[in-house]
Amino acid sequence: MASLRRNNATRGTIDTSRPIGEGAFRVVYKGHYTKGEREGQPLVAKWFKTGVVFESRFYSEDIRAVDKAQVWTFVESSERAGQKHLVEPYIEDFCKFNSNTGVVFDQHDAWSQAMQALSHYSYHASGGSYVLCDLQGGMTDEGMTLTDPVILSRSGTRAYGATDLSLDGISTFFARHRCTKFCQSHWQQPRHQAIYFPAARGTTFM
Ligand SMILES: [Zn+2]
CATH class of the missing domain: 3.20.200.10 (MHCK/EF2 kinase)
Structure with a gap:
């Protein structure tokens, strides 16, 4: 169970028995909100695998990029008590x-x-x-x-x-990038286009 550290405080439970997704640095679990305006709706919670060096910096930076994600902290009774994780609404057919x-x-x-x-x-x-x-x-x-x-x-x-x-x-x-039918021909593009990073399907970190 986790609790929010913001004014519109809410809670949720997370099924930590098995992750629904796993990246190079983070694991993703599913749960549901138990309090607040999204009560009863599904959520996803993500946290870092142990030993990821940029963990503390990442939470503040991720929040800057993603408005709907919230940083929660596990409650005292949890085996992960005090540790941070990101929580956001679960999306079907992701x-x-x-x-x-x-x-x-x-x-x-x-x-x-x-x-x-x-x-x-x-x-x-x-x-x-x-x-x-x-x-x-x-x-x-x-x-x-x-x-x-x-x-x-x-x-x-x-x-x-x-x-x-x-x-x-x-x-x-x-x-x-290859322009699609939704791109407009007058949109700017960088003059210099060259490949500096290998084609990774996942997210590349630097
Ligand atoms: Zn384009």
């Missing part, structure tokens, strides 16, 4: 549309094509400062809900954390 190295999934699917255009548009709309990518999610009552995106930033300071692959990441993303 799928990934692109990665932060520009790999495209299901390129013939209209939703995927729209998501490739969204990444391209984010670069155009920010005047070439950012690319919103690693787009993944699924359909909910509110429409297409995206979770866990990555922001690549031009500044070179990796302002958005370990998954912000900076200028080389933006260059790599566009080297693999």
